[in-house]
Each structure stands twice: as structure tokens, then as C-alpha cells.
Amino acid sequence: MPKDSPKSVDKIPEVAERTLTEAVGPYAELYPSIIPRLETIARSENPEIRRKIAALRRAAEAREARRRERVMTLFGLTGTEARLAAHLADGGSVAGYAELFDVSVGTVRSQLKSIFAKTGVNRQSALAAMIPRL
Numbered sequence: 834m835p836k837d838s839p840k841s842v843d844k845i846p847e848v849a850e851r852t853l854t855e856a857v858g859p860y861a862e863l864y865p866s867i868i869p870r871l872e873t874i875a876r877s878e879n880p881e882i883r884r885k886i887a888a889l890r891r892a893a894e895a896r897e898a899r900r901r902e903r904v905m906t907l908f909g910l911t912g913t914e915a916r917l918a919a920h921l922a923d924g925g926s927v928a929g930y931a932e933l934f935d936v937s938v939g940t941v942r943s944q945l946k947s948i949f950a951k952t953g954v955n956r957q958s959a960l961a962a963m964i965p966r967l
Contacts (some may be wrong), residue, residue, distance in 0.1 A: 861933075917944050918964050922964035927941045945958060
């Protein structure tokens with residue numbers, strides 16, 4: 834996204850809410866009140882807060898992209914599989930991932946089986962131990 838052009842600034846609350854929700858996914862299971870609090874911050878009318886939220890979003894997206902790329906390269910996973918593996922490595926659950934990304938638990942379990950086949954492990958805890966933290 835270019836510097837804060839009028840169009841990009843208008844989209845910040847919508848994109849920031851989704852990004853924040855994804856970023857805190859595993860933590861939201863432990864701290865349910867965190868998402869409404871972050872959503873309130875993301876909808877702030879204060880331009881300084883909006884710029885800071887946009888900067889945080891860009892930094893989080895870049896970090897996750899690097900991590901996902903590394904996991905994809907190391908284990909031959911697809912982007913979606915790498916995202917699921919990272920979610921589980923960060924302490925998230927299958928059900929939490931399904932809810933966060935609006936997919937069925939069955940779909941997530943199918944993706945998890947594919948991840949297990951590609952990585953050679955058969956337990957989520959073993960998978961979590963393999964996923965690098967960047």
C-alpha cells in the first residue's frame with residue numbers, strides 16, 4: 834500500500850481489523866477481550882493512531898510473509914498450509930484457525946494431514962517444534 838493516500842487511509846480500519854484479528858488469533862482464545870479492544874483502536878478517527886496502526890499492519894504482514902515463505906521453502910508447504918502451521922506453532926488450535934479464517938474444521942484437518950505428510954510428523958506438538966520463529 835502506498836503512503837497514506839486518501840483511499841488507503843479509508844481502508845485502514847477494515848484491513849487493520851482483519852490483520853489484527855489474524856495476528857492475535859492464538860491469543861484471542863486465551864484473552865477473548867483482546868479483539869474488541871483492538872477493533873476499537875483500529876476504528877479510531879485520530880490520524881496519528883491510524884498511521885501507527887497502518888505501520889504495525891505493514892510490519893506484521895512483512896514478518897508473517899517472511900515466516901510463511903521460509904516455512905514453505907523448508908517443508909514444501911503451500912501458503913495456506915504454512916499459515917496453518919504457523920498458527921498452530923503460535924499456540925492456536927484447529928478450531929480457532931477454522932473460525933478465524935471462516936473454513937470448516939474438516940478442511941483444516943485435511944490441510945493438517947497434508948502438512949503432516951510433507952513434514953514427516955504426526956502430532957501438532959511435533960509440528961509446532963519444527964516451525965521456525967522469525
